[in-house]
Amino acid sequence: MTRRQLLKIIEEGESLTVEFKQRYSEHEKIAKEIIAFANTAGGYLIFGVEDNGKITGVWSEKETAELLTECINNHIEPTPEYTIHYIDVDDVELVVAEIFESEIKPNRVQDYKAELDLRTAQVYVRQADKSIPASREMIKILQAQSGEKPLIKYEIGKNEKIVFEYLEKNEYITVKQLEEIANLSRRRASRTLIKMVRADLLFIHTRNNGEDFYTHTGKI
Numbered sequence: 001m002t003r004r005q006l007l008k009i010i011e012e013g014e015s016l017t018v019e020f021k022q023r024y025s026e027h028e029k030i031a032k033e034i035i036a037f038a039n040t041a042g043g044y045l046i047f048g049v050e051d052n053g054k055i056t057g058v059w060s061e062k063e064t065a066e067l068l069t070e071c072i073n074n075h076i077e078p079t080p081e082y083t084i085h086y087i088d089v090d091d092v093e094l095v096v097a098e099i100f101e102s103e104i105k106p107n108r109v110q111d112y113k114a115e116l117d118l119r120t121a122q123v124y125v126r127q128a129d130k131s132i133p134a135s136r137e138m139i140k141i142l143q144a145q146s147g148e149k150p151l152i153k154y155e156i157g158k159n160e161k162i163v164f165e166y167l168e169k170n171e172y173i174t175v176k177q178l179e180e181i182a183n184l185s186r187r188r189a190s191r192t193l194i195k196m197v198r199a200d201l202l203f204i205h206t207r208n209n210g211e212d213f214y215t216h217t218g219k220i
Contacts, residue, residue: 001085001096009044010053014129017043022050023058024067031075031109036124036131037099038080038107039142043126048094057092064095077110078102106134106142116143125206133210137175137190144198154199159184159192163202164216172205172213 014020019033024047037043047068048058058064065084072082085096109122116139123134123142134142162182166173178189193214196202202214 001087001098003087003089006046006085006087006094006096007089010046010049010055013053014051016126016128017041019043019045019129019131020049020051020053021045021047022056023047024064027067027071027075028109030068030071032122032124033131034072034080034082034097034099035076035107035109035122036126038076038102039105039124039134040101040126042099042101045097045099046094047096048092055089055092055094057089058095061086061093061095068095068097072097075110077108078104080107103146105146106139127206127208130208132206132208135206135210135212137194137212138204138206140194141197141204144194154195154201158182159188160196160201163192163196163214167216172215174211174213 009018012018017037024030030045033045037045047064049055068084073079080102081100083098085098087094087096106116106123108116111117111120111122118136118139121139123139124131125134125138159182163173163178166177166181175186175189175193178184178193179186182189184192193202197204197214201217203217205213205215207213
C-alpha cells in the first residue's frame with residue numbers, strides 16, 4: 001500500500017471495507033472488527049485516524065503492530081490472513097491491518113472449542129460501516145459459503161411460493177413472518193429462507209441490532 005492509496009481510502013471515509021481507529025483498544029474490540037472483515041469482504045483497519053477522518057498517528061507503530069499480531073493469532077478462530085502496513089503521513093505514523101476475506105468461515109472470537117457452537121459463538125459481519133453480531137441464520141450461511149457449493153438445482157415448493165407471494169406485496173420478509181403466514185416452526189422457516197439465500201433467490205440483510213430480513217434477488 002502506498003501513501004497515496006492510503007490517503008484516498010481515508011478521504012472516502014469508513015465503509016463496508018474500511019474502519020478507523022484513533023488508537024489500539026482491547027483485544028476483544030479489535031478482534032470484533034477483524035472478524036467482521038474476514039467474514040464479509042475483507043478490509044482495512046486503520047490505526048491513527050479519528051472517526052471523522054482526521055489523521056493523528058499512533059503513539060508507537062511497533063507496539064500497535066505487536067498488539068495486532070497477538071490479537072489476530074490468539075483471539076480469533078480460525079486465524080484470518082492479513083498484512084500489516086506502516087505508512088508515514090505528514091510526519092506521523094499510521095498502522096494499517098489489511099484483512100483478507102476468509103476462505104473458511106465463519107471466523108469467531110477464540111473460545112477454545114473444537115467446533116463452532118451456535119449458542120455461544122461470537123461471530124461478526126460487516127454491515128455498511130459497522131461491525132455487528134451475526135444471527136444464527138447468517139452464521140449458517142457463512143458455513144455454507146465455505147463448505148458447500150451454491151444450490152444450483154433447487155426445487156420451488158409450497159413454502160418458497162408463499163415467500164415469493166409475500167414479497168410481491170412487501171419489501172422484505174423475516175423468519176417470524178414466514179412462521180406466521182405459512183404456519184411453520186421457526187426452525188423450518190429459518191431453513192427455508194437460508195436455502196433460498198444459498199440458491200441465490202433471496203438476499204439476507206442484517207440490521208444494527210442483529211435482526212435479519214430477506215429481500216428478492218429478482219431472479220425468479
